[in-house]
Amino acid sequence: MNDAKESFILFTEREDFDKNQVFESNFYPETKGGYSFLELCCYHGAVNCFKLLRSKFKSEITETCLKLSFLSGNAEIMNECLKYHRPDKKCMQFAIISHNIDFVSFLINEYSLEIDLEDCSNYNNIQVFFVYLDQTKDINKCFVYSAFFNIPPLCEYFILNGADTNSMINFTLTALNICASKNLYELAEFLILHGAEVNAKDNDGSTALHLAAKMNCCKTAEVLILHGADINARDNRGETPLHISGFHNNKTFIEFLLSHGADINSQDDDGDTVLHLSAKRNKNDMVEFLISHGANINVMNIQGQTPLHFSVFNNNLESTKVLILHGADVNKKDFYGQTALHLTTFNDNKEIAELLILHGADINAKDNMNQTTLHYSADYNSGEIAKLLISHGVDIDAKDCSGETAMNHAARKNHRYIIKQLIPYCSFS
Structure with missing residues (x-):
């Protein structure tokens, strides 16, 4: 960093010195493999240490060396690196970052590299900005x-x-x-x-x-x-x-x-309101805030899903609690006939399922295929939900449109834990 050649010589003569060592730090521009000693010399403009590494260890001048030389602004290092590599747009970016107008002009005149106005704005280089204007009009x-x-x-x-x-x-x-x-x-x-x-x-x-x-x-x-x-x-x-x-x-x-009249229940092309989005992302404070400002708690999107469906499907306990506390319809069905309780099976979330049942969820509700939450539990191997439903007296023998029970679903998928839960309660007539 200080180009202290004598100190660096002593450092290189230590037994544990590794000329191929690489360094990674958030201080330097992002890189995947770290920086070599020579590359760091290019970054800091440490020309004496750069020469030492080249003469003593034949350290390789990489493309990164060239790029970093434009960032440090050391012309001697840059000229040496140019013997081995051709500059690219990253070199131009680094020249803009370093506010070195001579390097920018050099890259334009010798290599026909273009100025990126976004770099000028990002790094507050108004001088190069005007160079671009003068060039392009x-x-x-x-x-x-x-x-x-x-x-x-x-x-x-x-x-x-x-x-x-x-x-x-x-x-x-x-x-x-x-x-x-x-x-x-x-x-x-x-x-x-x-x-x-x-x-x-x-x-x-x-x-x-x-x-x-x-x-x-x-x-x-x-x-x-x-x-x-x-x-x-x-x-x-x-x-x-x-x-x-x-x-x-x-x-x-x-x-x-x-406060300026925005429609809190405005729906996007999917029919989602801002309450849907907040429930989906488990932003329970936001959910409560929106409800308190008039958000329709049972509004349905184009698939018939309410914010409660979103909250449960995304396994969001806190948002689910808030929605139920403010009167969300726990038995509302989407266009597939699914209630929120059906959706608990995707994550086998017993706590959310218990909450729904406690607030009146119909454990025997059927979707459009006549499948109950127990059928879903059998399909998705949701053992905790299955146990909970059984403990609340779910209809074990309920049949879907194909005449199949939850046991049929579990057997077909070889979900042994579910089968074990169901066997004591099944009628095999």
Whole structure:
């Protein structure tokens, strides 16, 4: 790190020194196999130690050495590495990260490598950003990426030079979308006042408000709504900003949306509400919050599934408790005729099954194939559920549409534990 050659010489003369040793640390750029001594010299610009390793151990100059030399900015190391490898776009990225305009110009002029504006914005390199503009004269693309710098006069410069405020890059990226996802609310207002369309949609059908919801950017959302953003706008999956916010468990943003009139029971193309999504992901605090704000607890999606179905199927005990406590219909059937109790068999969750039965679940309820939860237990080898059902007096001999009992199902699949549970109660007439 300090290029202390004499100290490094002493280190290399130790008996336990391994010239092939590699190092891994979160301090360095991510790598799969770790870094060699020579690569670390390239990273730190330790040219004297670099020369020592080359002369004494013939250490290999790898492609990684070249890449890291652009990050450190040591021209002597870089020139040596260039004798063995040709630079690529990663070298350009590292040159941008290091804010070394000479290296960037060198890569452009000698190797025709292109500047990535995303790298300029990610690493706040406005100098290279202008080099790109000078090269390409692409006003609209530069305008979009200029939003990352959050400098209104910079955006204004492009607008005054003819940039379209609604320009879109790669079907998703607009200047306003950047503001929405980065919570650049002052710049967002500036752009809207200069013609940016608040309800414009990207290739996924997402508006700026969808992106603000995803990133929990309330201040920018407030600006968007103030200027006419559709609070219930749907993307290509039928999801509203409320769905997006619910998926990311952004309670504050959900409360904000509801206070501005968002429809809490809005359904996406699958018929799911934000309550479905929260129940599915076991966000019990969110489930309780949504119910307290008027969410329909028994709403069904296009497959007839309620939030309780989602919660039970995903083995979410806490969300299930909250839903039942607030009056969820434990015997509601989906379009396959399945109740929540049927679904407990997929995870053999006795605790959830007990909870459902305690609150009135019909242990003999049949699906569209006339199969009971006991049939399901036999199919999925759910021994704990089978024992529980038997202890509550389930109809052991109930037959499905094929005239088969749970015993028939268990025998066909050779689920011996289930068979053992059923035998004492079966009638073999």
